[in-house]
Amino acid sequence: MSTTIDITEETSAVAKGKAPLIATTTYSDGSKGNIKTKGAAAATAATGYKKGIAIFDFLLRLGAIVAALAAAGTMGSSEQTLPFFTQFFQFRASYDDLPTFQFFVIAMSIVGGYLVLSLPFSIVLIIRPSAVAPKMLLVALDIVALTLNTAAGGAAAAVVYLAHNGNSSANWLAICQQFGDFCQKVSGAVVASFISAVALVFLVVLSGFALRRH
Amino acid sequence: MKADAPVVLGEPKGYTAQKAGVKRGIAILDFILRLVGFIGTLSSAIMMATTNETLPFFTQFIRFRAEYNDLPTFTFFVVANAAVSAYFLLSLPLSIFNILRSSAKNSRIILIIFDTGMLALLTAGSSAGAAIVYLAHRGNTKANWLAICQQFNSFCERISGSLIGSYVGVTVFIVLILLSASALARR
DSSP states (O other): OOEEEEEOOOOHHHHHTSSOEEEEEEEOSSTTHHHHHHHHHHHHHHHHHHHHHHHHHHHHHHHHHHHHHHHHHHHHTOEEEOSOOOSSSOOEEEGGGSHHHHHHHHHHHHHHHHHHHTHHHHHHHHHOTTOSHHHHHHHHHHHHHHHHHHHHHHHHHHHHHHHHHOBTTTTBOOGGGTOHHHHHHHHHHHHHHHHHHHHHHHHHHHHHHHHHTO | OOTTSOEEEEOOTTHHHHHHHHHHHHHHHHHHHHHHHHHHHHHHHHHHHTOEEEOSOOOSSSOOEEEGGGSHHHHHHHHHHHHHHHHHHHHHHHHHHHHHOTTOOHHHHHHHHHHHHHHHHHHHHHHHHHHHHHHHHHOBTTTTBOOGGGTOHHHHHHHHHHHHHHHHHHHHHHHHHHHHHHHHHOO
16 A cells, blocks of 8 residues: 655745645555545545535524514504594504614514525535635624614514503503504514524524534 | 545644634633623613612602512513623633633533523513613603603613613623634634
């Protein structure tokens, strides 16, 4: 059995003393063929693991897109007009009556748009699982998207809770008593935004596991 | 040594030590940020929990005392901030372990997992608190919700101020997760 060692050309980083000098070895097929296949198999297994993580990442992103855009759409289309009226009371409820809901629609649209734009990066990671730069970029932007998503969901949840229960200490009446449909739509939108937040948490943790195998 | 893996023939002087040094710097920054986050969230929880204002006059029908647990959202805010500050305290030993052992991978992934979960909890708590503080300042004419800040000035100031500490905690978490991920990405 013979071994050849190929020394790669010196890169500038090596010449400057900032990186190690690397060579690759090749074994000819012989009685020690097991070692070659075992080493190659281990390398392929690691790449396969990372590719599996990347595919799961892509599918989670698709799910998160559906949830985020559904939340924005449901909240944006929540409007209810009661069939009776008097001179003094408001009988129309819409999402833009409450600035918190306006913030919710805008923030969930931004999160949904970001997730759509991050799909190409996710595809790049499926094709080339050992790329580090797209992965780090996706981790950073996913964390920001998670924060925005959770902030929108938490704020809207607080207002929805008030709308359902009111608050006797502050004399705030529960508006859900009158606007049932509006309340249902708005609560559904908040639930969808929390689903999208959970998906983003899993995305960040998955990226961490993929980086660990680096 | 695996076959067909690249073979390192030689390294410049101090290369391994330099890599370990960068990771150690990241771990020290991680530790300092955890201390900052602990102080921020703890002070925020204490500030919100000690709100208590009683107006000097009274009538038979209207309430003139404001406390944080009159609003359930603020109770959630205090609980979330207290839980996160306890988490910061408990994660300090893991952070010290990362400083001592620069090549630790499992402890870093554990920290990423828990940091992400706590980030979601803290952001939810602080944004819910912010929504109610906004309502307390401005009220809402369409829903007939009056702005209670008109009467309860010092209560309002205190609840607004306590939001700052929890947002400091949110920023700390974002930076911490990024640091842990970049430390993992360096071989």
